[in-house]
Amino acid sequence: MRWLIAAGLLLAACAHAETPPGWQRTWRVAGIDCPRCSPADRAWLAARQAERVVFGRDAFTNPFYEDCPQGVDYADLRPRPATEARGFLGAGRLPALGDAMPLAGAVRCADRAGPPNTVARVVIDGPRAYLLHESGAVLRLE
Amino acid sequence: MPDTPTPTLSDAQSLILREAEAARVAAAGKPYTWGGSTTEGFDCSGFVIHVFNKAYGTNTLARVTADDLRTGGRFPAVDPPGAPGDLVFFAPAGTSRATHVGIVVSATEWIGSQSSTGVATVKFTNSYWQPRILSYGRYQPLQTARAIIPMRAGSFASVINRPA
Numbered sequence: 001m002r003w004l005i006a007a008g009l010l011l012a013a014c015a016h017a018e019t020p021p022g023w024q025r026t027w028r029v030a031g032i033d034c035p036r037c038s039p040a041d042r043a044w045l046a047a048r049q050a051e052r053v054v055f056g057r058d059a060f061t062n063p064f065y066e067d068c069p070q071g072v073d074y075a076d077l078r079p080r081p082a083t084e085a086r087g088f089l090g091a092g093r094l095p096a097l098g099d100a101m102p103l104a105g106a107v108r109c110a111d112r113a114g115p116p117n118t119v120a121r122v123v124i125d126g127p128r129a130y131l132l133h134e135s136g137a138v139l140r141l142e
Numbered sequence: 143m144p145d146t147p148t149p150t151l152s153d154a155q156s157l158i159l160r161e162a163e164a165a166r167v168a169a170a171g172k173p174y175t176w177g178g179s180t181t182e183g184f185d186c187s188g189f190v191i192h193v194f195n196k197a198y199g200t201n202t203l204a205r206v207t208a209d210d211l212r213t214g215g216r217f218p219a220v221d222p223p224g225a226p227g228d229l230v231f232f233a234p235a236g237t238s239r240a241t242h243v244g245i246v247v248s249a250t251e252w253i254g255s256q257s258s259t260g261v262a263t264v265k266f267t268n269s270y271w272q273p274r275i276l277s278y279g280r281y282q283p284l285q286t287a288r289a290i291i292p293m294r295a296g297s298f299a300s301v302i303n304r305p306a
Contacts, residue, residue, distance in 0.1 A: 040235060044270075065258065066268050076171060090173045090257060106171060106259070115167055118259040132258045134270060 023124045027053045027141035034137035066119045070111035077105040085123045091136035097125045155227035161196040162245050162253050166261045174257040184255035186242050208243040217279030224278035233276040
């Protein structure tokens, strides 16, 4: 009986460990903020607005920039004070954040020799995420 | 799948790429910084200048913009797709003034400091950057640069010895 309970607990623990966090999912682009973009850049971004950004467990898909098809590293993505999180988007503007400690940091590809390579800087604020693009553009994901 | 032969790099190319990778590692996690030229934060030309000054000695390159690097005579244009250690310049579509610069790492990647990522390697197939590639340039030491730049009356000093 004791063995059965232990095995059950172990299975439950494994299942829990394999449940991805809520932000590891497919996001749609709900808005683009880029006051400093050229009209051409704005049009380029708008034309891709229907695309999906995928924070997968083993891969990252970002049709606006670059994918990590063979391995992704989210180690830098962790809860940070909102004021610090704002700094992660550099010149990008963020609206008021709902979470005092949003997840913020770099998404890195881990599919090459050597240290992981940054492909995105993001802030995840509950049901919304913000992805920095060039020219200070910020993509709002939902 | 047949193996792709790895090109043999010259000592100069290896040196540039080693310094570029060292700067990438040292600047990991640091955001793009306007005017930045240290591992605490780079802008695009600041990163390139840092790498070449580490490789060839302090003051090899003065602090200038991406377009100054392209037109200043130290990086004469070479045919696409360049070679490891060459600079790759970017401009908005339909324009000819470089607004971004990186260093060619291989046939598939370049490295630079981008405003969205900080220092990072980027694939040549990157959907944002690929259409913006303007030209490539290869570093020429000052003496060589003097010899290869066409002289125009009164323009030599301003081309070669631009103030920072």
